[in-house]
Amino acid sequence: SSDTGTSNQGSEGGNYKVYLITMDQMDQHWVTVDGGAKKAAEELGNVDYTWLAPDVKDDAKQIESINNAIAGGADAILLAANGPTAVTSALREAEAEGVKIVYVDSPADFPAVQTLATDNEAAGKIAGIEMLEALKGKSVTSGKIGIVNVNASTASTVAREKGFRSAFEGTVFEILETQYGDGDAARSKDIAANYITEGVVGIFGGNEGSTVGTGNAIKEAGGEVIGVGFDKSDTILQLIKEGHLLATMSQNPDVMGYEGVKTAVKVLEGNTIDKDYVDTGVSVIKKDSL
Amino acid sequence: MDNYIVELENVCKKFPGVKALDHVSFKLKSGEVLALLGENGAGKSTLMKILSGVYTRDQGIMKIFGEAIDDMNPVKAQELGIAIIHQELNMCDHLTVAQNIFLGREVTKKGVLSEKEMNDEGGKILKGLNMNIDPETIVGDLSVSKQQMVEIAKALSTKAKILIMDEPTSALTSKEIGDLFTIIKRLKNEGHGIVYISHRLEELQYIVDRVMILRDGQYITSMDYKDTSLREIISYMVGREITEKFPRIDKNVKEKILEVKNLNAGKMVRDINFSLYEGEIVGIAGLMGAGRTETTRALFGANPMESGEIIIDGVEVKINKPIDAIKSGIVLVPEDRKKDGLCTKLSIRDNIALPNLDIIANKLGIVNRKKEEEMTTSSVENLDIRLANTEIDADSLSGGNQQKVVVGKWLVRNSRVVIFDEPTRGIDVASKVEIYNLMNELKSQGIGVLFVSSEMPEILGISDRILVMADGRITKELDIKEATQDIILEYATKFDRKIKEGMEA
Amino acid sequence: MENKKIPSKLRRLFSKRGMGQVVTVTIGLLVLIIVFGILNPNFFSNRNISNLLRQIAPIILIGIGQSYVLITGNIDLSIGSVVGMSCMISATLMTKGMNPWLAVGVTYISALAIGLLNGQLISKAKLPAFIATLGTMTIARGIAQIVNNNYNTDSIGPGAEGFRNFFYYGKTFGLYNTIWIALALWMVFNFLLSRTRTGRHIYAVGSNIHAAHLSGVSISSTITKAYLVSSVCSATVGLVMTAISGMGTMDAGTTYELYAVAASVIGGVSTLGGQGILLGTIIGASIWGVLQNGLQFAGAPVAIRNIVIGIIVIISVLLDIVVRANKNKAKKVKVKA
Amino acid sequence: MENKKIPSKLRRLFSKRGMGQVVTVTIGLLVLIIVFGILNPNFFSNRNISNLLRQIAPIILIGIGQSYVLITGNIDLSIGSVVGMSCMISATLMTKGMNPWLAVGVTYISALAIGLLNGQLISKAKLPAFIATLGTMTIARGIAQIVNNNYNTDSIGPGAEGFRNFFYYGKTFGLYNTIWIALALWMVFNFLLSRTRTGRHIYAVGSNIHAAHLSGVSISSTITKAYLVSSVCSATVGLVMTAISGMGTMDAGTTYELYAVAASVIGGVSTLGGQGILLGTIIGASIWGVLQNGLQFAGAPVAIRNIVIGIIVIISVLLDIVVRANKNKAKKVKVKA
Numbered sequence A: 001s002s003d004t005g006t007s008n009q010g011s012e013g014g015n016y017k018v019y020l021i022t023m024d025q026m027d028q029h030w031v032t033v034d035g036g037a038k039k040a041a042e043e044l045g046n047v048d049y050t051w052l053a054p055d056v057k058d059d060a061k062q063i064e065s066i067n068n069a070i071a072g073g074a075d076a077i078l079l080a081a082n083g084p085t086a087v088t089s090a091l092r093e094a095e096a097e098g099v100k101i102v103y104v105d106s107p108a109d110f111p112a113v114q115t116l117a118t119d120n121e122a123a124g125k126i127a128g129i130e131m132l133e134a135l136k137g138k139s140v141t142s143g144k145i146g147i148v149n150v151n152a153s154t155a156s157t158v159a160r161e162k163g164f165r166s167a168f169e170g171t172v173f174e175i176l177e178t179q180y181g182d183g184d185a186a187r188s189k190d191i192a193a194n195y196i197t198e199g200v201v202g203i204f205g206g207n208e209g210s211t212v213g214t215g216n217a218i219k220e221a222g223g224e225v226i227g228v229g230f231d232k233s234d235t236i237l238q239l240i241k242e243g244h245l246l247a248t249m250s251q252n253p254d255v256m257g258y259e260g261v262k263t264a265v266k267v268l269e270g271n272t273i274d275k276d277y278v279d280t281g282v283s284v285i286k287k288d289s290l
Numbered sequence B: 001m002d003n004y005i006v007e008l009e010n011v012c013k014k015f016p017g018v019k020a021l022d023h024v025s026f027k028l029k030s031g032e033v034l035a036l037l038g039e040n041g042a043g044k045s046t047l048m049k050i051l052s053g054v055y056t057r058d059q060g061i062m063k064i065f066g067e068a069i070d071d072m073n074p075v076k077a078q079e080l081g082i083a084i085i086h087q088e089l090n091m092c093d094h095l096t097v098a099q100n101i102f103l104g105r106e107v108t109k110k111g112v113l114s115e116k117e118m119n120d121e122g123g124k125i126l127k128g129l130n131m132n133i134d135p136e137t138i139v140g141d142l143s144v145s146k147q148q149m150v151e152i153a154k155a156l157s158t159k160a161k162i163l164i165m166d167e168p169t170s171a172l173t174s175k176e177i178g179d180l181f182t183i184i185k186r187l188k189n190e191g192h193g194i195v196y197i198s199h200r201l202e203e204l205q206y207i208v209d210r211v212m213i214l215r216d217g218q219y220i221t222s223m224d225y226k227d228t229s230l231r232e233i234i235s236y237m238v239g240r241e242i243t244e245k246f247p248r249i250d251k252n253v254k255e256k257i258l259e260v261k262n263l264n265a266g267k268m269v270r271d272i273n274f275s276l277y278e279g280e281i282v283g284i285a286g287l288m289g290a291g292r293t294e295t296t297r298a299l300f301g302a303n304p305m306e307s308g309e310i311i312i313d314g315v316e317v318k319i320n321k322p323i324d325a326i327k328s329g330i331v332l333v334p335e336d337r338k339k340d341g342l343c344t345k346l347s348i349r350d351n352i353a354l355p356n357l358d359i360i361a362n363k364l365g366i367v368n369r370k371k372e373e374e375m376t377t378s379s380v381e382n383l384d385i386r387l388a389n390t391e392i393d394a395d396s397l398s399g400g401n402q403q404k405v406v407v408g409k410w411l412v413r414n415s416r417v418v419i420f421d422e423p424t425r426g427i428d429v430a431s432k433v434e435i436y437n438l439m440n441e442l443k444s445q446g447i448g449v450l451f452v453s454s455e456m457p458e459i460l461g462i463s464d465r466i467l468v469m470a471d472g473r474i475t476k477e478l479d480i481k482e483a484t485q486d487i488i489l490e491y492a493t494k495f496d497r498k499i500k501e502g503m504e505a
Numbered sequence C, D: 001m002e003n004k005k006i007p008s009k010l011r012r013l014f015s016k017r018g019m020g021q022v023v024t025v026t027i028g029l030l031v032l033i034i035v036f037g038i039l040n041p042n043f044f045s046n047r048n049i050s051n052l053l054r055q056i057a058p059i060i061l062i063g064i065g066q067s068y069v070l071i072t073g074n075i076d077l078s079i080g081s082v083v084g085m086s087c088m089i090s091a092t093l094m095t096k097g098m099n100p101w102l103a104v105g106v107t108y109i110s111a112l113a114i115g116l117l118n119g120q121l122i123s124k125a126k127l128p129a130f131i132a133t134l135g136t137m138t139i140a141r142g143i144a145q146i147v148n149n150n151y152n153t154d155s156i157g158p159g160a161e162g163f164r165n166f167f168y169y170g171k172t173f174g175l176y177n178t179i180w181i182a183l184a185l186w187m188v189f190n191f192l193l194s195r196t197r198t199g200r201h202i203y204a205v206g207s208n209i210h211a212a213h214l215s216g217v218s219i220s221s222t223i224t225k226a227y228l229v230s231s232v233c234s235a236t237v238g239l240v241m242t243a244i245s246g247m248g249t250m251d252a253g254t255t256y257e258l259y260a261v262a263a264s265v266i267g268g269v270s271t272l273g274g275q276g277i278l279l280g281t282i283i284g285a286s287i288w289g290v291l292q293n294g295l296q297f298a299g300a301p302v303a304i305r306n307i308v309i310g311i312i313v314i315i316s317v318l319l320d321i322v323v324r325a326n327k328n329k330a331k332k333v334k335v336k337a
């Protein structure tokens, strides 16, 4: 079944062609965006909706996907930009073809109809503040803190890290060199375990895989270390429930997809869009909020 | 007539473009040594590979010890008591001597290898062959002739009743050949049946009972050795009389072309001094491992030279790489054509053009295809290389024709010195004569020919002058008039004496 | 003998090892194109064709480089990292204000340094190619990361618009420049490989390194030249990447070396050396590109795409083996008749 | 001859090709350990040592598999994907409620199917190993993705705690189970390689496939066995991955095949076949692991780590070549004297 790939609704004629282009096809996060978009398309009934995704996170490949969408006759593109700069020229080409652009999750440096996103930097800062408060609660006022991130080239996770670091400005906590685990849960676990050996008091995970790795390392070490992370998955929720992770920053990817398609169709139908930025919000999920 | 241990009837085998065997029948008795003879590409190896299960026949009947065998494979052949020493070396370089001998038939106890038993047993077999080799030596560290002896030991160790030897002596020293013959006689007396393939017809008199001759994949005849003569055998092999085995033309020596002074390159090339004149053939004789190949390689720049002078036409030349040698007019026809001579995956045209691209390409390096075509065609015609067209792969040619391509690629350029290293190894009589004629042709053109060979008769038959090497040195220079087998052998073994002297001292 | 009538040029072309494979996969490519055309009416649109060609161009480029190296009997695992390194070096220099064309020059020089290192490690120090280029693969990726201090670069800015148009966004005679660049390099390197001494030496080294040595071929310079060609191709793709994104991305080109092997091998280049032609590489790259593009349009999830591509790589080489075996059989029959 | 006094067992051990390299890199490993120990007092802490060993264990495992295949003269590029596939299959089955140990069984069977396919494609259909396993690499990754419908799995749940402890979190005699698993498999496969007929045949096939065939060694079953060993090792690592994360991740194991090559080669296994011992693979894996761990502690950015590791791969093989050349020189001198 190709239900993760594409779904075509409605009759042939007069349908709007809307493409969702994500960073890759791997994370549950994107699958949820797709789910929201699909739902909106079904409700609207006049949308040919397709999810195009590169096989890996890669600027050039994302641009290829954009070009493919244009070539495929897109009326609108919902885009989660891998990096803000990289895709701008491709988007300029899209705009020239009259394609409407809506950003979901991560915007690019190019004007669009609307951006539905989490402010990653702000969300990162919230994560930092959560950790700081938990540490204060245990009367820990100094120590080392580790960061497990995906890589240095994905803008959204880099922004989260930046926000996280900014929460510690003015404190005496020492934030260690960021280590990258490519979002691989096992590699991230090794990195987090090494941090724990090094005697850190807290670890921040930048995405789903990093957070799972962090949680598992803390679980094993016995829970002294405060772990906060990003994204909502079953495993992460489990780790929070068991008390190994303090919190995870959950975005609302389904909202992004759902509202994104609605916005696109609205503008295609000739309506005006009043808000160019919609903060889809971030919810802090903790044990007591489960 | 019931004691045939092998009976093959009407065996056929086709390869792409070649009918290697065409209704060939073959019989072997126990207690006899049968020489299987024929020109290159006659189908000898193919027939034996069918018998030993390496190839499957297209057609024909096979009976071993009277029992019909439908499909044969190497394992089954071994079980039936057939052992074969292949024409090419088949050793695992990384394994030890004993590990190679017992490969595929390892001795185990409860599934665990019994190394000690295999080493002991291997040691015994080697001793039986009069070989002083530690069974735990890594085979890759042995010389080629020792590896060949290990190969023989391996075949003997299977205690097979049917033993096939495909050119076993082409890489052996004369002492080793002697040891091998002793063993062959013993095995024969013990009732083994032995098939012996060789292009060195002089060997036959020592061991052979019967000969069988193939030509172009067809059975020609078979007879008892005592009822025939070499002359007759050769005419059956070739299909015509070969009048002169070693055609000789008069030499017409003029200028000195090449002078080598105090050449040193590794332990096998020490203080080499000699000269070569226009229009002469100088043979380099010696035992296996005397350093002849290394001398030619050093001269050609294929191995690094430590010291010495090489003077061509009175001018010293620096040779660091083969290209330097080629540019100064020295070319080498290497001894191992498959390994060093031919790019087997490329066409005949590519192979002939390869060292001559300086001639057929312009200053920018662009190849002139017309010149290339002409060069290839003339080379093929001059040497009478038999092929469908020049675009076929080199490895589809028979051994003799491959050798001609290796020679041919050098003859299209105006070289001053042509070095042949064992040009007739593994080549049939008729082709050998063609190669001798080729050398004579060069000689008459005023080219200097250096000619390395392990076969005494041809060294004596073709050379105008002979250099004898032992232990990396030239131990004697002989004019052809004063040269005999005994003298050459005396100087070729000088190195054994040196060891003795060393040990006594 | 019956071949005598066939003109020698054609005979030469068709007797080239790998030519059979080229014919087979060209048919395969046509079938793929027809299937995708039926599945998706947009496939033959002008826009998709030129878009598709532009996507295939970088694969052709890295395919050329890998083919050169494979024909010498070696392999270049550093291709993807050199793409990334070139992308980062060019972009970093441009963001620092260097003239884009000067930056292009520096990029080619740095890439050539990696090619030189590969060639020397393999031909002089006798390292197996797999190891040497596995090492330089890691090193070049490290350089890509370190050159802008472990970050992707900022935008290379409006001053580099000319550069970006030259390498990617511009069109000449109705075709995107990237396509012209790939074609131009293909023509140069195809000529070099098929018509010059260097080309002959590359085949000879891959076919039998000893025989080539004894024929006066300089092994080290031949192998090194092949790696330099590979570096030039990779650097060009790296520059295309910079032009595409208008910035430097550290992990640009990841796993491209494997795409390059796939394109070469599908097109009939043997990983064992001595065999293949660059025409095949174009076809191989096209199959790869058409599959990626067509399957994405057909809405196939990445998983299916992976499985299909894996199967096609295996089948295309299997085909080659089967076709060759049949050709031999056919020959036999002829001889018999 | 002067060697006669050394007991034959020792002599045999040291005459093994590749042993020299093992000695050299063992010294290298000790140096690394001392350097990192000085740089960071935590390095020798109990916790770090047992942690480090556990991080090395999976690399040892994939290293064993790759070594087996390399010794036969082939390569296995599918290792990383089989790790990912095994991780996803086991986790998916567990989330669907299958008994964890049954899921483990199914996982091994699926991985063995890939190994069998590799072995058959290479030994029967005569595909070059690089191509065949490039194909199965893509296919296995596709399966990893498709098995749970392109999602990473949910948590394998508390019912799988026993499984997770067995493969990763539990300790036996003070050492983590992962380490014991790696050691146990190492002992079994080392025994198989060095003391049984199969092992001997693996070396023979890698050393000279033709000679092995003529000696009655079954090429296809030998090569297939090597790939099956590799699959068992990869599947085990995949299960460890599932145990670590408590979920299935589709891209688990990416590029592990190259780590495995690096560990093998650093430890003296030749990519040309016929040569190497599994003791070397342990040392090679340890160097790799110590570097990753030590450089993190030293706060080195990833870029530096990549460069250091690339250089070490190249140098360790260079060393082997230089040491062997010198040994030969020494031999020559002996003969001369």
Ligand SMILES: Nc1ncnc2c1ncn2[C@@H]1O[C@H](COP(=O)(O)OP(=O)(O)OP(=O)(O)O)[C@@H](O)[C@H]1O
Residues within 6 Å of the ligand: B015, B016, B018, B019, B020, B038, B039, B040, B041, B042, B043, B044, B045, B046, B047, B087, B396, B397, B398, B399, B400, B426, B428
């Ligand atoms: N594997 C093969 N593939 C194709 N052709 C082959 C093969 N083996 C042998 N031939 C061809 O079959 C014919 C017989 O070859 P064979 O090796 O049996 O000759 P031979 O009598 O042993 O010659 P030589 O004295 O040179 O060893 C030759 O034309 C050869 O080119």
Ligand SMILES: Nc1ncnc2c1ncn2[C@@H]1O[C@H](COP(=O)(O)OP(=O)(O)OP(=O)(O)O)[C@@H](O)[C@H]1O
Residues within 6 Å of the ligand: B142, B143, B144, B268, B286, B287, B288, B289, B290, B291, B292, B293, B294, B295, B335, B454
């Ligand atoms: N590449 C090599 N590495 C190590 N030893 C070698 C190498 N090549 C040759 N040898 C050794 O050097 C010695 C000289 O061998 P070479 O074959 O050059 O002598 P030769 O007189 O030409 O003998 P042949 O009659 O076999 O041609 C032999 O002992 C051989 O084992």
Ligand SMILES: [Mg+2]
Residues within 6 Å of the ligand: B044, B045, B046, B087, B166
């Ligand atoms: Mg023969």
Ligand SMILES: [Mg+2]
Residues within 6 Å of the ligand: B292, B293, B294, B335, B421, B422
């Ligand atoms: Mg010789």
